[in-house]
Amino acid sequence: MTAGVSREEEPAVRIDPFDPSDLDELMEIENRSFTLPWSRESYEELWPLDSIRIWVARSGDELVGYYLLQSVGEESELHTFAVKPEFRRRGIGRMLLDHMIEQAKGRGTTRVFLQVRPSNTPARTLYGSLGFSAVGVRRRYYRDNDEDALVLRLELQ
Template identity: 40%
Template sequence: MKLLDLKIQSLTVEHLSELLELDKACFDGWWTMEGYLRELESPNSHFLGLFSPFSSSGLLGMGCFWSILEEAHITILAVHPQYHRQGLGQALLYSVLKTAGDRGLERATLEVRASNQGAISLYQKFGFKTAGRRPHYYKDNDEDALILWLSDLQQPNFLKNLDDWHSIISDRLQQSSWSLIINNS
């Protein structure tokens, strides 16, 4: 079986139109062009993209976090709906957490819709715990957000977990005919 390359790399302003297309497919236009531009240009924002040369959409997924003191605040993690349930979300989350750890950050946090069981399950696989709830956080439907938290990004057990996750994710991607290449330049 021939594996299709998946590449994770930092996003730049040149990827703006692809980001907007992916946002429309995933969130029906949740973020604006100005919002993405602000994230791409911010020195505290780290934006990763998941690409495949074998896809007509090019950008298959995106993950972004802010560096705030010792914390990585994950602001977005999304995979094109056409590519769900193939391990791409795991690959993106792994890359976001590895990048945060490589930058010396000690913790990661995020908000997720209380009804988004798929995302919650993914985050829990990586060790995130529920730290609280933000009532009526999402303005489109007044839904609550769960606050998820992961600590100890600089501890030896987390670094070992990262190595283990890389193997697990690579195996999972191969089952869906993908091969992961990480390029954080």
């Protein structure tokens, strides 16, 4: 037996479809992750729509991340995406985006769009590593600080 403090293995992270019973935990992450969080009502209104899919990452019973994708015709848009602060830098964000890309392909779309703040280095680094590139700017888009929004696009093979 090795000396020292034993640390229990953390459960593997898995990705499941969103269920309305996930909303409390999802909203906690949303409110901790964004200065302009979406409202609970927005999620309640959107999730039943045919064009919308929300997926959640779980570690054991704990909700640790999520994304919301809208797919219409040949285009998908990643509207929200976040990982619980205590679980960041462990590959969960990348895992969710790999899953998102497979979902977008499965829904027959050929490109994915999203918007990101130029100051959001973690997200921009991750998107760049997956092949997203900037295709436009929406000037003074974010109303909390008048920051621009970068529009990124990923072409799917």
